[in-house]
Amino acid sequence: MHRSNIWFARLRGLLPLGLCGVLLATVASTAAPAATKVGVDDQRDPAPVQPLASALVFDRFEHIKPRSMELKFTDVSVQVEVAEHQPCPTRGILMDDEGEGLSPGQGQFCTVATLVAQAPNHPAFRQVIASLLTGDNGALDTLHLALYQMEAGDGPPQLLLFGYTGGAHCCTVSALVGADRTGAWHVSALPPQDGDGVSGVVDIKHDNGRELIFQDERFNYRFESYVWSVKPIVIYEYTQGQLRNVTTQAVYRPFLRAYFRHDFAPNNMSGFDHGAVNGFLAAYVANSANLGQLQAGWQFMLRHYNRKTDNTGVVWCALDKSAWSRAGQEDCPAPYVRTVPYPQQLALFLLQTGYITHAQCVALGYDPEKIRQTQEQVIARTTARWKAAHP
Known part of the structure; x- marks a missing residue:
């Protein structure tokens, strides 16, 4: 324990x-x-x-x-x-x-x-x-x-x-x-x-x-x-x-x-x-973060976090939902499932729960708007390629 x-x-x-x-x-x-x-x-x-x-x-x-x-x-x-x-x-x-x-x-x-x-x-x-x-x-x-x-x-x-x-x-x-x-x-x-x-x-x-x-x-x-x-x-x-x-x-x-x-x-x-x-x-x-020592705590986390396991199940799909059924899937097809890295999950969670501000989240390298835009761009490119291969 x-x-x-x-x-x-x-x-x-x-x-x-x-x-x-x-x-x-x-x-x-x-x-x-x-x-x-x-x-x-x-x-x-x-x-x-x-x-x-x-x-x-x-x-x-x-x-x-x-x-x-x-x-x-x-x-x-x-x-x-x-x-x-x-x-x-x-x-x-x-x-x-x-x-x-x-x-x-x-x-x-x-x-x-x-x-x-x-x-x-x-x-x-x-x-x-x-x-x-x-x-x-x-x-x-x-x-x-x-x-x-x-x-x-x-x-x-x-x-x-x-x-x-x-x-x-x-x-x-x-x-x-x-x-x-x-x-x-x-x-x-x-x-x-x-x-x-x-x-x-x-x-x-x-x-x-x-x-x-x-x-x-x-x-x-x-x-x-x-x-x-x-x-x-x-x-x-x-x-x-x-x-x-x-x-x-x-x-x-x-x-x-x-x-x-x-x-x-x-x-x-x-x-x-x-x-x-x-x-x-x-x-x-x-x-x-509560003590005003966010950067020190963040660097400590980066040195020690476990990169080999992910118990959160936080993922996103690189293929648009409109293609799932055509691929014979009710959920995101396995090749297109992307796991969100732990540091990104943590930064966004701390923002959501009020431990850090939006500016602090961006300073850690995780701008929520840019993350969303990047994912949308990946989904658009991947879906276009998939549809071209499956006319």
């Missing part, structure tokens, strides 16, 4: 939410560590932030049946209503009809959890969370909730909900529910994560801040199989009902450098089986 993402696994283990399943949870200690400047070589882990209150609504694996419950903190009330034999919803805070937490079809019945939140000077908030898997139907195997004060000031706290969808290598879905200064409620979906559980809220800089750290699951399967895929981390802040990706902000660079040195030391590549190093290198370059 590879050694990458060890730090993130340790972070998850470091931050249990301590969800207790009581019907009413009261204030937890929220004393934060004294503000300390984090230096370039600071090796401290992010400090876990304890929830103000937390509860476990349902856990199928621990045989904890769904139950309605309430969390209170000062004058804020959060209730989860659980109702059996309800029409299965197709959408909810932790589910939708196009992504994780897909529910059973219409006409079926489920146990449904609904969130009701109330805060002074705010309208009541009510929305379905998800269906719970209590029999044959349901979207979630578990459901947890925790209150956090994500923003400075005396506004109402935010509610973190998360649950496990089950499935191979999958998935915890989560969301933050909070209100802005105008009193409007917002639901902010968080990125789905592998496994059961989230890393929780942390104070990265040890300055009484509140951040969320996630792995970028878009790197899963993209350049290697699941077991050899490596994912960079993404840092979020929550402000006025909105999540902001703050990974590249200068204040987080000391933390990113420490993480990078730990998880992406060159000797970590030695643990990769059968040369399956390209997944590691993809995350290496992404993290380098």
Whole structure:
């Protein structure tokens, strides 16, 4: 097994939410560590932030049946209503009809959890969370909730909900529910994560801040199989009902450098089986870009990437589709299949996912428009020759 993402696994283990399943949870200690400047070589882990209150609504694996419950903190009330034999919803805070937490079809019945939140000077908030898997139907195997004060000031706290969808290598879905200064409620979906559980809220800089750290699951399967895929981390802040990706902000660079040195030391590549190093290198370059060191990361990748294998299946066809059927093929005929080189795949993927800009992609030697034009020219020439040979 590879050694990458060890730090993130340790972070998850470091931050249990301590969800207790009581019907009413009261204030937890929220004393934060004294503000300390984090230096370039600071090796401290992010400090876990304890929830103000937390509860476990349902856990199928621990045989904890769904139950309605309430969390209170000062004058804020959060209730989860659980109702059996309800029409299965197709959408909810932790589910939708196009992504994780897909529910059973219409006409079926489920146990449904609904969130009701109330805060002074705010309208009541009510929305379905998800269906719970209590029999044959349901979207979630578990459901947890925790209150956090994500923003400075005396506004109402935010509610973190998360649950496990089950499935191979999958998935915890989560969301933050909070209100802005105008009193409007917002639901902010968080990125789905592998496994059961989230890393929780942390104070990265040890300055009484509140951040969320996630792995970028878009790197899963993209350049290697699941077991050899490596994912960079993404840092979020929550402000006025909105999540902001703050990974590249200068204040987080000391933390990113420490993480990078730990998880992406060159000797970590030695643990990769059968040369399956390209997944590691993809995350290496992404993290380098986040640190403002794209060129150094790119040169490291060029020296070490595996040129002999391609597990991505990213190809293009040098023959126009209009000729496929005439050639007796439903897909691109094998002689005309062209594999996209790994560095080109990586550059375009990092552009697509926002790790690099268009100008940076061009500087690496991969201009998307020129690549498209070149492919179109090749297809036109090849197809013309093929049609001339097959009148």
